[in-house]
Amino acid sequence: MxxxxxxxxxxxxxxxxxxxxxxxxxxxxxxxxxxxxxxxxxxxxxxxxxxxKPRKIERPQEEVFEDNRERNPFADYPDLLQALETTLNAITEGDPSAQKRLLGLARMVERTCTESPEATLALVHLYSIGPVIYEQILFYAILCQFVGRQFGLEEKRISVLTAAALTANLALVPIADKLNASNTILNEEQRGVIRRHPHRSIQALRDAGIDNKLLLTIIAQHHEQADGSGYPKGLSGTEIRPEAEILALAERYVAMITKRAYRNRMNIAQARKLIANLADGKFRPAIPKALLQVLGEYPPGVLVRLENNEVGVVTKRPVRARGPFVKAIFGPRGNRYTGTFERDTSLLEFNIRALEEPEIMPSMDFSLVWGFRS
Structure with a gap:
């Protein structure tokens, strides 16, 4: 080949x-x-x-590109990351194509989320053990798509929010992976870089000819907090755009479920509890509530143990009175199934007993587990 x-x-x-x-x-x-x-x-x-085998990626264009392929987020994942890296490089270099690339990438993320929501949300949890900065940024954009809709933002504002999620941490890209891998306390210089990154990201966007007012405002405010304790301006309450709070919460959630050199990752139950507490002063209450509704008690991509002692991966959130749905991958005695078996966890024998928290995710052909054609 x-x-x-x-x-x-x-x-x-x-x-x-x-x-x-x-x-x-x-x-x-x-x-x-x-x-x-x-x-x-x-x-x-x-x-x-x-x-x-790298897949050919259509260069994002300002006009809508009609792509009728079935959306398979697992097959698209490397493409999205490659497109993200290319887009951020184009912005940094002031490339004339930067704005078109950003708009095209935001549409790619939107299509993936709307056409295959369960599998797209699963990406955040399947790859969250030790993601690099580009993966973290992609997770922010995915979560902003879901939470923005749950919160009730109109489509145009969700599109701008997605673009903001993809670019807000542009200035941190060169150092983020190194910081995450360090188990030492940040020095003053590193803290300064972190505090200045919204301004530096905005400046890079402006230099590349990207000056959407809402986009830049979201980035400028995404480290402000409703109680006035954030930065850079110490804004509070309704002075902060809800889009900025959604992005901030997406970043917090990804940080919670991500392993760092200086701390362990949280499981979903711990993260949900902490998110619920954030409604008390740090965020307007409707935003943490929206994220919790998006995730459900067991979001797609997490591993669970069932009452019959099988272990499986959650593939679908609850539908009406049924679910969540799980694909069993290990039998009651710990034997690995050659295939997978769908379990409706609303049935007594398949109730979820506990979360499984592996340090290494079991091998799975994700496309087949979620029912995509190879």
Whole structure:
């Protein structure tokens, strides 16, 4: 297969699901998307022998591009990350295409969320153990899409909010991964960089010819807090745009469920409890409530143990009186199923008993688990 390319060092990490299927030089499948690399020797072999097939990405255009492909967020995930990196680089470099790229990328995220909502929300939880900065930014945009709609924002404001989520941390991109990997207390210089990043991100957007007033306001205010304790201006109450609060909450939630060098990640129950507490002064109450409604008690992508002792992954949030729905991947005795079996957790024998909190996510072919065609 001539369209296969070598895997770059650093693209794969032990303990994280593969973002794409890996082939050998003859085009034979070595490991499927969703497989979790377990050892250093596996990793070295993949760098030596492995190849992957990059998908051609249409350059985002200002006019609507009619793409009738079925949305598969798991197949689209590497493309979205690549498009995000390209877009942020274009903004930083003042490329004339920056605004078109940003608008196109925001539409890509919107389409993925609206056409495959359960699988898209699952991305945030399946890849949240140790995401790089581009993944975190993509998660912010995904959550803003869902929470913005639940909160009742009109479509135009959701589109601008999505663009803000994709660019608000532009100034932190060069240092974010290093900060997350550090277990030392931030020094004054690092704290200064963090506090100045909204202004620097705004300046980069303006220099690239992107001057949407609402977009820049959301970025400027996304670290303000309703009780006046935020920065840079110490705004409070209704002085802060709801879009800015939605973005701030998306960032907080991703931080909660993400493992850092200096602390462990929270499970979904712990995160939900903390989000509920944020309604008391830090945010207008309707925004944490909207996020909790979006997530449900068990959002797609989390692992759970059922009453019959099976372990599975949540694939769909509750529908009316049924669900959430789970695809069982391990049997009651811990044996790995060759396929998956859908369980309606509203049935007594399949009630959810507990959350499972693996340090390494079990290998799964995500596309097949969610029922997408390979």
């Amino acid at each position: 001539t369209d296969l390319v070598r895997i770059a060092p650093g693209a794969l990490t032990i303990g994280r699901p593969l973002p794409w299927t890996v082939y050998d030089t003859d085009g034979n499948v070595l490991l499927r998307q969703g497989y979790v690399i377990q050892t250093n020797s596996q990793l070295e072999q993949l760098f030596e022998r492995g190849r992957f």
